[in-house]
Amino acid sequence: MLKDLFRPKQKYVTIRQREDDNGITFPEQLEKKELPDGLWIKCNQCNQMIYHKDLEKNLKVCPKCQYHFRIGAWERIEYLVDPGTFHELFANISSCDPLGFPEYQDKLNKFKKATGLNEGVVTGTAQLEGIPLAIGVMDFGFVGGSMGSALGERLVRLFEYAYNEDLPVITFAASGGARMQEGILSLMQMAATCQAVNRLAEKAILFISVLTDPTTGGVFASFASQGDINIAEPGALIGFAGARVIQQTTRQTLPPGFQRSEFLLEHGIIDLIVNRKELRSTLARLLRFHQRRKREIS
Amino acid sequence: MANGSNYSLDFEKPIKELEKRIEEIRIFAEEKQIDMSEEIQRIEAKAQHLRKEIYRSLTPWQKVQIARHPKRPTFLEYIDLIFTAFVELHGDRLFRDDPALVGGLAYFEEIPVTILGQQKGRDTKENIYRNFGMPHPEGYRKAIRLMKQAEKFGRPVITFVDVAGAFPGKEAEERGQGEAVAKAIMEMAALTVPTIVVVTGEGGSGGALAIGTGDRVLMLEHAYYSVISPEGCASILWKNAAEAPKAAEVLQLTADDLLALKVIDEIIPEPLGGAHTDLERTAAAIKKSLRKNLRELMAIDVKDLLELRYHKFRGIGRYVEE
Numbered sequence: 011m012l013k014d015l016f017r018p019k020q021k022y023v024t025i026r027q028r029e030d031d032n033g034i035t036f037p038e039q040l041e042k043k044e045l046p047d048g049l050w051i052k053c054n055q056c057n058q059m060i061y062h063k064d065l066e067k068n069l070k071v072c073p074k075c076q077y078h079f080r081i082g083a084w085e086r087i088e089y090l091v092d093p094g095t096f097h098e099l100f101a102n103i104s105s106c107d108p109l110g111f112p113e114y115q116d117k118l119n120k121f122k123k124a125t126g127l128n129e130g131v132v133t134g135t136a137q138l139e140g141i142p143l144a145i146g147v148m149d150f151g152f153v154g155g156s157m158g159s160a161l162g163e164r165l166v167r168l169f170e171y172a173y174n175e176d177l178p179v180i181t182f183a184a185s186g187g188a189r190m191q192e193g194i195l196s197l198m199q200m201a202a203t204c205q206a207v208n209r210l211a212e213k214a215i216l217f218i219s220v221l222t223d224p225t226t227g228g229v230f231a232s233f234a235s236q237g238d239i240n241i242a243e244p245g246a247l248i249g250f251a252g253a254r255v256i257q258q259t260t261r262q263t264l265p266p267g268f269q270r271s272e273f274l275l276e277h278g279i280i281d282l283i284v285n286r287k288e289l290r291s292t293l294a295r296l297l298r299f300h301q302r303r304k305r306e307i308s
Numbered sequence: 309m310a311n312g313s314n315y316s317l318d319f320e321k322p323i324k325e326l327e328k329r330i331e332e333i334r335i336f337a338e339e340k341q342i343d344m345s346e347e348i349q350r351i352e353a354k355a356q357h358l359r360k361e362i363y364r365s366l367t368p369w370q371k372v373q374i375a376r377h378p379k380r381p382t383f384l385e386y387i388d389l390i391f392t393a394f395v396e397l398h399g400d401r402l403f404r405d406d407p408a409l410v411g412g413l414a415y416f417e418e419i420p421v422t423i424l425g426q427q428k429g430r431d432t433k434e435n436i437y438r439n440f441g442m443p444h445p446e447g448y449r450k451a452i453r454l455m456k457q458a459e460k461f462g463r464p465v466i467t468f469v470d471v472a473g474a475f476p477g478k479e480a481e482e483r484g485q486g487e488a489v490a491k492a493i494m495e496m497a498a499l500t501v502p503t504i505v506v507v508t509g510e511g512g513s514g515g516a517l518a519i520g521t522g523d524r525v526l527m528l529e530h531a532y533y534s535v536i537s538p539e540g541c542a543s544i545l546w547k548n549a550a551e552a553p554k555a556a557e558v559l560q561l562t563a564d565d566l567l568a569l570k571v572i573d574e575i576i577p578e579p580l581g582g583a584h585t586d587l588e589r590t591a592a593a594i595k596k597s598l599r600k601n602l603r604e605l606m607a608i609d610v611k612d613l614l615e616l617r618y619h620k621f622r623g624i625g626r627y628v629e630e
C-alpha cells in the first residue's frame with residue numbers, strides 16, 4: 011500500500027546480505043518466528059516497504075516489482091505441494107567431517123542450529139494437484155546449499171526412489187556449488203547425481219529441474235542443468251564460474267543481467283522462466299503431460 | 309605464467325646448487341686440464357641422494373608445483389609414446405573446434421581406441437592458442453561427440469586429464485559451460501564401452517571430472533585432483549591466496565590421499581624428479597598401467613561394467629546414516 015510508506019517511523023527489517031568470493035550474496039536467514047507482527051520488509055530490488063504478512067501471502071515475491079526473495083526448503087514445500095501430502099525421506103542421512111577439515115564440524119553445528127535443518131536439501135514424496143511425485147528442495151541457508159556427500163546421497167536416493175517407484179521427480183536447486191570442506195568427495199557427488207538422473211531415462215521418468223537464486227558451480231554443472239525441463243525463477247543467479255572470478259581472470263566487462271535467468275533463457279540453456287506464483291500450476295500442467303506412459307516400440 | 313626454461317621448483321634449490329657446483333668444477337677441470345672426476349662423482353652422488361630424500365617426502369603443495377611445471381609432459385607428447393596411428397578428430401559440430409581439448413582415434417597395442425585429453429601449450433604462444441588447456445563448452449561437447457562415436461563402434465575410451473579448472477570466461481558462460489560439463493560427466497558415466505581416465509597433471513575440479521567418470525581412474529604420482537584450487541580454497545578459508553600450501557594439505561588432493569579415499573584406483577609411479585625429467589619412462593609406466601586395466605575391463609560384460617561404474621561413483625561419498 012502506498013499510504014503505508016508514509017507512516018511515520020515505521021519499523022522494518024532489511025535483509026542483510028554479505029557476499030562470498032564468487033560474488034554470491036548470502037542473505038541472513040529470514041525466519042517467520044523472528045518477525046513479530048507489525049514488521050516491515052524492504053524489497054532488495056525496488057526498496058518498497060512490504061508488510062511481512064503481505065509478502066508471505068505473495069509467496070515472498072515483491073508485489074510491486076516481482077522480486078523473488080530467497081526462501082527456505084520448508085517454505086518452498088509449503089508453497090508448492092498439496093497440503094499435508096509431503097512425506098520426508100532420507101532425513102537420517104547427514105554430513106560428517108571426512109577430511110577433518112578446519113572448522114567444518116563447528117560450521118555444520120552452527121548451521122544446524124540456525125536453520126533447524128540437518129542438511130542442505132529436504133527430500134521426500136508429495137502430491138501436486140493430486141499427482142504423486144518425488145521432490146528434493148535445496149536450502150541456501152544451510153552452508154550456502156553446498157553439495158557434499160550427505161546432500162549428494164540424499165539426492166541420489168531420491169532419484170533411485172523415483173526410479174523404483176515410477177515417480178516423476180522435481181528438484182529445486184539453490185546452491186553456491188560443491189562443498190569445499192569435503193574436498194574431492196564433494197566433486198564426486200556431481201558424478202553420482204548425474205548418473206542417477208541419467209538412469210531415469212531407462213523408465214521414461216520425468217525430471218524437472220527448477221533453478222532458484224542462486225544456482226552456481228558444481229550443482230549447476232551436474233544434476234541441476236540436466237532436467238528434461240529446466241525452469242528458472244525470474245532474476246535468479248545461475249551459472250558455473252563466479253562473475254568476480256571471470257572479471258579478475260579475463261578482465262572482461264560483463265553485461266547487465268549476466269548469469270541471470272533471463273540471460274540463460276536467451277542463450278538457450280533453460281526451457282522457461284516461471285514466476286513463483288505460477289509455478290504450482292505450471293508444474294502440474296507439465297506433470298500431466300507425462301502421465302501417459304511412453305508407447306513401447308515392439 | 310612462468311617461462312618453462314627458467315621455471316624452478318624452489319624445494320629443488322639445494323639440488324640445483326649442487327648441479328651448479330658440478331658444472332663449475334667441470335669448467336675449471338677443463339681449463340686447468342686436471343682430472344676432477346672423482347670429486348664430480350662424489351657431488352653427483354650427493355645430489356642424487358638429496359633428490360631421493362626430497363622426493364620421498366614431498367608436501368602436497370610441492371606436488372601441486374610439480375603438476376603445474378611448464379615442462380610437465382602434455383597429452384600430445386604422450387600420444388606417440390603410448391599409442392600408434394593417431395588421427396586427430398576436430399570439432400563439436402555445433403560451434404567450433406576447441407584446441408584446449410584434443411581427441412581422436414589411435415591404437416593401443418592393436419586395439420582401436422578413442423583418446424581424449426586437455427592440452428596445455430608448451431610455450432606462451434601455444435598456451436594462448438590452447439587457452440592454457442582450459443576447454444570452453446565446445447571442448448566438452450567435442451568430448452561427448454567423440455565418446456558417443458567410440459560407443460557406436462565399441463571402442464574403449466581413454467582420457468588424459470590435465471586442467472587447472474573450468475575456464476572462467478564470459479563466452480563459456482554464454483554457451484552453457486555448466487550444462488556442457490554436466491552432460492559430459494553424465495554421458496561418459498553411461499558409455500557402454502570400457503573407459504579409463506589418467507590424471508597426468510592438474511585435476512582441476514569440474515573441468516577434470518567432465519572427462520573423469522571412467523571405470524578406472526589412474527593417477528600419476530605427483531598429479532593432483534581437487535574440488536577447488538589450493539589458492540581458491542585459501543582465499544575462502546583464510547582470505548589469503550598465499551596460504552595455498554596450507555590449503556593443499558587440508559584438501560587431501562595428492563594421489564596417495566585420493567587412493568585412500570577410493571577416488572582413484574591406481575597410482576602410476578613417476579621417475580625421480582617428476583614426469584618432466586624423463587618423458588619416455590613416464591609414458592612407459594602409463595602404458596603398463598593402461599595395458600593391465602584395459603585387459604581387465606575388456607573381459608567384463610557390458611551390463612556388469614555399467615553396474616560396477618554406477619556403484620563406484622555412487623559409493624565414494626562419506627556421510628552418517630542414523
Ligand SMILES: [Zn+2]
Pocket residue numbers: 053054055056057058072073074075076077
Ligand atoms: Zn520490489
